[in-house]
Amino acid sequence: MSLHDENRLREQIATLGKSLFDRGLTMGSSGNISVRTDDGGWLMTPTNACLGRLDPGCISRLDRNGHWKGGDKPTKESFLHMAMYSERPQSEAIVHLHSTHSVAVSCLPGIDPCDCIPPLTAYYVMRVGKLPLVPYHIPGDPSLGDAVKGLAGQHSAVLLANHGPVVAGKNLEAAVYATEELEETAKLFLLLQGKNPRILSPEQIAELEERFPKD
Numbered sequence: 493m494s495l496h497d498e499n500r501l502r503e504q505i506a507t508l509g510k511s512l513f514d515r516g517l518t519m520g521s522s523g524n525i526s527v528r529t530d531d532g533g534w535l536m537t538p539t540n541a542c543l544g545r546l547d548p549g550c551i552s553r554l555d556r557n558g559h560w561k562g563g564d565k566p567t568k569e570s571f572l573h574m575a576m577y578s579e580r581p582q583s584e585a586i587v588h589l590h591s592t593h594s595v596a597v598s599c600l601p602g603i604d605p606c607d608c609i610p611p612l613t614a615y616y617v618m619r620v621g622k623l624p625l626v627p628y629h630i631p632g633d634p635s636l637g638d639a640v641k642g643l644a645g646q647h648s649a650v651l652l653a654n655h656g657p658v659v660a661g662k663n664l665e666a667a668v669y670a671t672e673e674l675e676e677t678a679k680l681f682l683l684l685q686g687k688n689p690r691i692l693s694p695e696q697i698a699e700l701e702e703r704f705p706k707d
């Protein structure tokens with residue numbers, strides 16, 4: 493990857509990280525972002541970094557084996573991102589946030605662990621699809637990698653119980669859009685609790701999947 497391309501990706505991570513943070517989609521130093529580089533490695537946000545104040549030059553660079561090669565110390569969840577990438581060759585970027593409504597859903601009793609949010613809108617089906625719940629693990633615990641790996645082949649997004657969403661996309665912009673859509677739909681889902689909403693039918697979902705195949 494040319495230095496120009498790498499710097500462009502660094503700038504994009506910082507710009508989109510700030511946009512997410514400024515809109516309250518993750519707080520403090522929570523959340524992390526990664527992007528695949530074309531030498532097989534990754535750029536990842538540093539551990540304990542605020543997504544709203546990332547210095548592009550300090551973003552961590554990892555080689556194809558996940559070894560830290562430059563920038564600040566990477567997110568303690570680099571292994572989780574790598575586990576998801578290993579099952580999703582089509583995905584070039586991953587976003588993890590502590591977005592409030594998505595986290596709220598991840599704490600609810602009685603949600604379907606195979607699909608935490610029903611298909612309320614077409615755009616949710618197009619951007620996110622089925623959202624499995626990953627049982628609770630301590631953040632940064634290596635066991636989280638195996639748990640995510642088992643689901644990532646079939647799902648571009650997973651919800652970590654009592655923690656938050658992890659969303660892959662064909663590029664960083666797509667991963668951010670999907671994370672935003674997940675958060676808005678989590679909000680709708682909470683607003684509609686107890687109201688028996690109409691959801692999209694299997695036929696409507698199949699039609700969307702055919703017309704707008706997900707990566």
Ligand SMILES: O=C(O)[C@@H](O)C(=O)COP(=O)(O)O
Pocket residue numbers: 521522523524537538539540541566567568569588631632
């Ligand atoms: O919740 C956590 O601790 C992590 O999942 C997180 O969001 C931030 O961790 P770092 O990326 O290591 O800062």
Ligand SMILES: [Zn+2]
Pocket residue numbers: 522523588589590631655656
């Ligand atoms: Zn987290």
